[in-house]
Amino acid sequence: MASKKKRARSSAASPRFEDFGLSATTLKVLRAVGYEKPTPIQAGMIPRAIDGDDLIGQARTGTGKTAAFAIPIIEVLETRRGKSPRALVLVPTRELAVQVRGEILRLAQGRRLTCVALYGGKPIRGQIEKLRRGADVIVGTPGRVLDHMSRRTLDLRELEIVVLDEADRMLDIGFRPDIERILRQCPAERQTLLLSATVPPPIERLAQRYMYEPVSLDFSPEDISVETIEQFYFTVEHSRKFELLQRLLTRDNPRQAIVFCRTKRRTETLFRRLSKQFQQTACIHGDMSQNNRDRVMERFRAGKIRYLIATDVVGRGIDVTSISHIVNFDTPQFCDDYVHRVGRTGRMGREGVAYTFVAPEEGPELTRIEQRINRQLRRDEISGFGAVPERAAAVPGAAKAPLTDTPGKPAAAPPPPPFGRRGRRHRRAL
Numbered sequence: 001m002a003s004k005k006k007r008a009r010s011s012a013a014s015p016r017f018e019d020f021g022l023s024a025t026t027l028k029v030l031r032a033v034g035y036e037k038p039t040p041i042q043a044g045m046i047p048r049a050i051d052g053d054d055l056i057g058q059a060r061t062g063t064g065k066t067a068a069f070a071i072p073i074i075e076v077l078e079t080r081r082g083k084s085p086r087a088l089v090l091v092p093t094r095e096l097a098v099q100v101r102g103e104i105l106r107l108a109q110g111r112r113l114t115c116v117a118l119y120g121g122k123p124i125r126g127q128i129e130k131l132r133r134g135a136d137v138i139v140g141t142p143g144r145v146l147d148h149m150s151r152r153t154l155d156l157r158e159l160e161i162v163v164l165d166e167a168d169r170m171l172d173i174g175f176r177p178d179i180e181r182i183l184r185q186c187p188a189e190r191q192t193l194l195l196s197a198t199v200p201p202p203i204e205r206l207a208q209r210y211m212y213e214p215v216s217l218d219f220s221p222e223d224i225s226v227e228t229i230e231q232f233y234f235t236v237e238h239s240r241k242f243e244l245l246q247r248l249l250t251r252d253n254p255r256q257a258i259v260f261c262r263t264k265r266r267t268e269t270l271f272r273r274l275s276k277q278f279q280q281t282a283c284i285h286g287d288m289s290q291n292n293r294d295r296v297m298e299r300f301r302a303g304k305i306r307y308l309i310a311t312d313v314v315g316r317g318i319d320v321t322s323i324s325h326i327v328n329f330d331t332p333q334f335c336d337d338y339v340h341r342v343g344r345t346g347r348m349g350r351e352g353v354a355y356t357f358v359a360p361e362e363g364p365e366l367t368r369i370e371q372r373i374n375r376q377l378r379r380d381e382i383s384g385f386g387a388v389p390e391r392a393a394a395v396p397g398a399a400k401a402p403l404t405d406t407p408g409k410p411a412a413a414p415p416p417p418p419f420g421r422r423g424r425r426h427r428r429a430l
């Protein structure tokens with residue numbers, strides 16, 4: 001498929017939903033759900049998507065990116081035709097599938113639009129039954145979508161719009177072959193929208209191959225960490241992290257917090273220990289049954305869970321506006337995960353605070369995070385905790401357990417730690 005890249009930025013000073021030629025039904029729903037004006041990515045994407053352009057929208061979660069593709073889907077699919085799906089949204093995780101489906105249905109109030117989420121961990125029979133009854137929009141993880149395609153329970157021949165949401169994350173977790181297999185089965189004349197926090201070369205190659213003259217819209221802020229989020233670190237021995245966490249939760253008394261661990265096992269272990277001391281604690285990770293995960297998310301959204309301990313893959317898509325605190329109990333394995341973790345708080349301009357527990361030998365990890373976000377984390381202290389880590393160790397090869405930038409690839413040698421604009425030149429390329 002031919003592909004030509006253009007660059008565009010949203011220029012309208014103060015755009016309004018009314019300027020985009022949306023239907024009266026959609027405008028009414030937007031008012032009802034309290035979306036008074038479009039976010040920048042919505043102002044950039046909605047009119048162009050309705051025009052039929054293929055788009056690459058570079059934006060983090062928390063920017064209103066879901067509605068940026070959901071509104072065009074709803075508008076374009078207004079007239080119902082047959083039972084075959086006309087829009088497909090591919091997402092990296094089950095949680096995101098549920099969330100995106102929820103947002104689509106919320107914005108499609110008052111219409112007969114049907115939307116089915118397809119993801120693993122749930123019996124396939126129920127999904128087959130829903131597909132049989134007819135679905136206008138499918139939101140699914142690539143593996144399960146392929147599963148349905150191979151069973152012939154999902155027919156993509158009528159598709160008009162395909163969305164790749166959090167495309168960088170889908171590639172990170174190895175969905176590239178699945179995505180390509182799916183795209184090859186989609187009608188050539190479809191419209192493709194790609195959303196991604198970062199657009200490294202593999203994403204560009206995917207776009208080149210499967211999109212038609214895509215327009216790139218860049219809504220990544222200059223400083224990629226959210227302005228309203230205060231970011232601190234503590235220096236702490238691995239063996240004292242739990243004690244520090246208890247002290248921190250007692251000191252800050254968070255409204256709601258996510259505590260990130262690197263592995264499912266560490267998530268479980270921390271949950272068992274913490275839940276003995278703090279009520280309303282739960283954990284979520286990929287080894288839990290889908291029903292359990294759904295239940296936890298439901299209770300977290302309803303504010304019945306206060307402290308949620310999570311792994312990166314599951315935690316990254318969580319969109320709950322009342323999250324006030326992020327605690328990186330373990331430093332993230334990949335620099336991008338730091339941005340995704342921290343972005344769980346400070347949603348839609350609300351205030352949030354993020355703490356990262358850094359072991360004394362993890363100075364280079366801290367430096368690399370700071371270079372990634374182009375900003376220095378402030379040191380916090382609770383009596384007995386807080387000595388400065390060995391930043392001097394941030395020289396090539398000095399990191400004991402380097403924070404790799406890309407799965408399977410060794411970390412690039414960290415450059416000297418500049419925190420001005422120079423730091424940006426050292427950004428990784430996936």
Ligand code: AMP
Pocket residue numbers: 034035036037038039042060061062063064065066067319321347348
């Ligand atoms: P997202 O980036 O899609 O995860 O959206 C983040 C949050 O912003 C969600 O809770 C949305 O409901 C909310 N949101 C999206 N668009 C708007 C808007 N135009 N005005 C106010 N809130 C919005």
